[in-house]
Amino acid sequence: MIANYGYKDGSGEYYISIDTDRCINCPAGHACLAACPKGMFETMTDDYDDEVTWIKAQFRRSLAYDCAECKPSGARPPLPCVVACTPGAIKHSW
């Protein structure tokens, strides 16, 4: 399942997509949890009883601001969460 967490508002679209099929039995040991400086990720058991990663509810409506630290306006380094997720499950829309 591809879970899109985030929102669209007048300023743009801010979604983090997580391909939960790649999260199950994560070979990286859910390294995304520690990689995010804001601690936005956590693991949970989804509706189909799979242990997957999601974005904590309190961050879902403020991603544009919460992710700003990792997205400087100049030269943009690779995103820590995307780098840590070796199965390639995490994508940012902006």
Add this chain to the structure above:
Amino acid sequence: MSETLAIADSAAKPEFWRWEETSWADPAKDWRSAKNITVGIDVGSVSSQCVVVTDGELYAYNSMRTGSSSPDSAKNAFKGVQDKTGLTLGDVHMVVGTGYGRVNVPFSHKAITEIACHARGANYMGGNSVRTILDMGGQDCKDIHCDEKGKVTNFLMNDKCAAGTGRGMEVISDLMQIPIAELGPRSFEVDQEPEAVSSVCVVFAKSEALGLLKGGYTKNKVIAAYCQAMAQRVVSLLERIGVEEGFFITGGIAKNPGVVKRIEKILGIKAMETKIDSQIAGALGAALFANTLVQKNGPLKPIAA
């Protein structure tokens, strides 16, 4: 003005936004002869539903407005079915809660997200060819993709903004002083389709609608402009993850042809039709999940409300 007069005045004020609460039970069935009886309770931000499924088939439901307390809303939703059928919680083999108040359903055995439940409910209502579900709820909007079994494969939700939600339509209904059920049909009673209201935000859209009225627009034309804006807003959400054939709409706005027809026109796809109330999809999915779990694990003891 005295307090008594103030109360009397507010009681007399018509509530144009108030949609019809409904309850229904299949006259051809009797829950007493069913092997498995399961209940789904959907406590949404605006409406609450209780659906009873007997042996995997829809038997009864009650749909009403959510109150200030989620537990009370869940109890009232069930009571509507109880009053109609005589079914008590002691007769039910499992209850699943869903919706934003799902963890506050005092008598539920399990909580499942409304995303999974809407997909499951739509799969029942529209059949196994349903692939894209648009749920236009009271205060959020979801785009869900599912497989032939109703299992979610992709989803996206927007609950940050009221544009494209039932609450937004209620605001316009009150502003126009037209009953909410009449908005859709009246939006087509215009000589020419107007430009959509440009504001994304419901608050600004309300201001813009007032400006249009003052500028000479008829009420019907303003409603048409708002329905078009809502359709465009929802389609922009749908385009983010795409729309597959087998397009199904759930939620209260599915009953508004003014929005649905405009969405169909923009997408070039006709939404699948159903005879079942689109507003009960989440609770229906929850009851179906419960039925599957009862088949798998056996019935559970009731939890006191």
